[in-house]
Amino acid sequence: xxxxxxxxxxxxxxxxxxxxxxxxxxxxxxxxxxxxxxxxxxxxxxxxxxxxxxxxxxxxxxxxxxxxxxxxxxxxxxxxxxxxxxxxxxxxxxxxxxxxxxxxxxxxxxxxxxxxxxxxxxxxxxxxxxxxxxxxxxxxxxxxxxxxxxxxxxxxxxxxxxxxxxxxxxxxxxxxxxxxxxxxxxxxxxxxxxxxxxxxxxxxxxxxxxxxxxxx
Amino acid sequence: xxxxxxxxxxxxxxxxxxxxxxxxxxxxxxxxxxxxxxxxxxxxxxxxxxxxxxxxxxxxxxxxxxxxxxxxxxxxxxxxxxxxxxxxxxxxxxxxxxxxxxxxxxxxxxxxxxxxxxxxxxxxxxxxxxxxxxxxxxxxxxxxxxxxxxxxxxxxxxxxxxxxxxxxxxxxxxxxxxxxxxxxxxxxxxxxxxxxxxxxxxxxxxxxxxxxxxxxxxxxxxxxxxxxxxxxxxxxxxxxxxxxxxxxxxxxxxxxxxxxxxxxxxxxxxxxxxxxxxxxxxxxxxxxxxxxxxxxxxxxxxxxxxxxxxxxxxxxxxxxxxxxxxxxxxxxxxxxxxxxxxxxxxxxxxxxxxxxxxxxxxxxxxxxxxxxxxxxx
Numbered sequence: 001x002x003x004x005x006x007x008x009x010x011x012x013x014x015x016x017x018x019x020x021x022x023x024x025x026x027x028x029x030x031x032x033x034x035x036x037x038x039x040x041x042x043x044x045x046x047x048x049x050x051x052x053x054x055x056x057x058x059x060x061x062x063x064x065x066x067x068x069x070x071x072x073x074x075x076x077x078x079x080x081x082x083x084x085x086x087x088x089x090x091x092x093x094x095x096x097x098x099x100x101x102x103x104x105x106x107x108x109x110x111x112x113x114x115x116x117x118x119x120x121x122x123x124x125x126x127x128x129x130x131x132x133x134x135x136x137x138x139x140x141x142x143x144x145x146x147x148x149x150x151x152x153x154x155x156x157x158x159x160x161x162x163x164x165x166x167x168x169x170x171x172x173x174x175x176x177x178x179x180x181x182x183x184x185x186x187x188x189x190x191x192x193x194x195x196x197x198x199x200x201x202x203x204x205x206x207x208x209x210x211x212x213x214x215x216x
Numbered sequence: 217x218x219x220x221x222x223x224x225x226x227x228x229x230x231x232x233x234x235x236x237x238x239x240x241x242x243x244x245x246x247x248x249x250x251x252x253x254x255x256x257x258x259x260x261x262x263x264x265x266x267x268x269x270x271x272x273x274x275x276x277x278x279x280x281x282x283x284x285x286x287x288x289x290x291x292x293x294x295x296x297x298x299x300x301x302x303x304x305x306x307x308x309x310x311x312x313x314x315x316x317x318x319x320x321x322x323x324x325x326x327x328x329x330x331x332x333x334x335x336x337x338x339x340x341x342x343x344x345x346x347x348x349x350x351x352x353x354x355x356x357x358x359x360x361x362x363x364x365x366x367x368x369x370x371x372x373x374x375x376x377x378x379x380x381x382x383x384x385x386x387x388x389x390x391x392x393x394x395x396x397x398x399x400x401x402x403x404x405x406x407x408x409x410x411x412x413x414x415x416x417x418x419x420x421x422x423x424x425x426x427x428x429x430x431x432x433x434x435x436x437x438x439x440x441x442x443x444x445x446x447x448x449x450x451x452x453x454x455x456x457x458x459x460x461x462x463x464x465x466x467x468x469x470x471x472x473x474x475x476x477x478x479x480x481x482x483x484x485x486x487x488x489x490x491x492x493x494x495x496x497x498x499x500x501x502x503x504x505x506x507x508x509x510x511x512x513x514x515x516x517x518x519x520x521x522x523x524x525x526x527x528x529x530x531x532x533x534x535x536x537x538x539x540x541x542x543x544x545x546x547x548x549x550x551x552x553x554x555x556x557x558x559x560x561x562x563x564x565x566x567x568x569x570x571x572x573x574x575x576x577x578x579x580x581x582x583x584x585x586x587x588x589x590x591x592x593x
Contacts, residue, residue, distance in 0.1 A: 013414060016422065086484045104441050104442075126521070127479065127480075127481050131483065137483065162521065162523075162532070
C-alpha cells in the first residue's frame, strides 16, 4: 500500500484530502501543518509520497521540498497549491518535486495525481508545462550569452511539452505523435530530470564560485 | 510652543559646539578686559554666570522633554540682563567698544528659540537682543550696526533652514512608513487570500455531494477561486499587464482570460512587449476565445499558451470542441462562425507575423499566432 504524508496548514484540508486518500486505498502515515514538522515526521515515517502545500508557515513548501529530498531522496513529492504563484511552483519543481496540481483540482484528479506520483510519473498541469518551457528557453538563451553548453531539450521533448501546455492528456499526445503512452511519459520525466539536474549543477557552480571568491 | 515632531540630533550638536565656542570667546575677551574694567569682581561674576548657565542650558536643550518654556525665557532674560548691565560693569574705559560684555554669546538664546520653537520667535528675540545691545552701549552710529543686523538676519535664516530640513525629514519618514505599511498589507493580503482560496477549493470539492444546489455552489466557488487566483498568480506582475505608457506585460494581460473553461499557460515572470502590439495580440486571443464560446460546443474547454521563442512571440490557442473542415473556414469568410479568420489573419499580418489554423471535425480548432517581438521596420 502506498504510504502518503500530507502537508497543509489547513486542518479542514488535511481531513478532506486524508479521507479521500484512505477511501481510494492509500495509507496516510503522517500529516504536518508547518515546515518545521515536515522533516521530523517524514524521517520518522518514511512516506512514499509527500503531498506538499506550498503556502505553509515557514520554512515554506518549496524550501521543505529541497530539504526533504536532500535527506530522503527516494521520497516523491507532489506539490499542490491554492494560489499557484508561479515563482514558488517553479522553485519547488526545480528542487525535485515530481509534479504539481492546483488545489481546486477535482478529487479524482488529485487521487490520480498521487497515484501517478507514487508510480514515478511526472504530474504536469498545462500551466506547469508552460512555465517549464519558458524556463528552458531562458536557460538556453543565457547559456548562449555565456557561450557555454546549456541544458537543451530535444525537439521531441519540446513538442511534447508544448502539447501538455495546450491541454492535451498524455493519451491524446501519444495518438497525435503516433507513439506509445509510455514514450510520452518518458519524455515528460526526462524534461523534469534535466531541469532538476541543471538546477543542481547551477547550485554547485554557485557554491564553487562563492568558495573561490571567499578565498580571495 | 510648536510641537517638535522630528528630532534631528545633528541640530543640537551643531548648536552646542557653536555655543561652547562663544563661551570660550567671552572668557578670553573678558579676561583681557578684566584689568581695565570698572568692576572686575562683577565682570568675574558675569563670566562665571555665562559659563555655568551655558552648561545648564545645553543640558536642557539636549533632550526635547527638557526644552521647557522657562528654559528659553531664562536664557533670553539672562542674556538681556547681561547685555544691559555690560556697559556699567566694564566702565568708562570701554565706553567706545562695540563688543558687549558677553560678546557673540548674546546670540545663543535667540538661536535656541529659532531652532526649537520657531524662526519667527527666534527672529523677534534676536531683534530684541540686538536693540537692547545698541541702546545699552548708546551706539548711535548706524554704520556700526552691521554685527547686530547680521545676527538678526542669520537667526531668521538658520531657523528657516532648520524648519525646512525638519519638514523634509518628516516627509521622508512618512514615505518610508507608508512603504512599510504597503508591504505589510501585501503580506497580510497574501495570507488572507490564501485562506480564502483554500476554503473556496474546499467548497468546490465537498459541495457537489449535496445535490444540485451544492453543484451550483461549487460552480460559484470555482469562478471566485479563479478570479482571485488570477490576481495572485505572479506577485511581480502588474495587474492587467500595464507597465508604463509604452510597454505591457503580455503574460499578465493574457492571464485575464483565464476562467473555469480557459487555461492560460505562460513562462514565469514578465513578457514585456510594446503596448500596442500586446493590445493587438490580446484582441486576437479574445476573438478566438469568443469563437470557441459560441461555436465549439457547450462542453468545450480552451487552452492558451504564450511562449517566447528567440525573437518571436508564439501564442497558441487550442480548444477541444467540435472543430470543422478547414474549407469551411475558407468559404464562410465574411460572417458567422468563421468570420474570425480574416480578422485574425489581418491583425497578424499588420504585426508582421503569421497565423496558422489547424482543425478537423471532432478534433477542435487550434490557432498558432507568431509575431516578431519587436516592430520590424
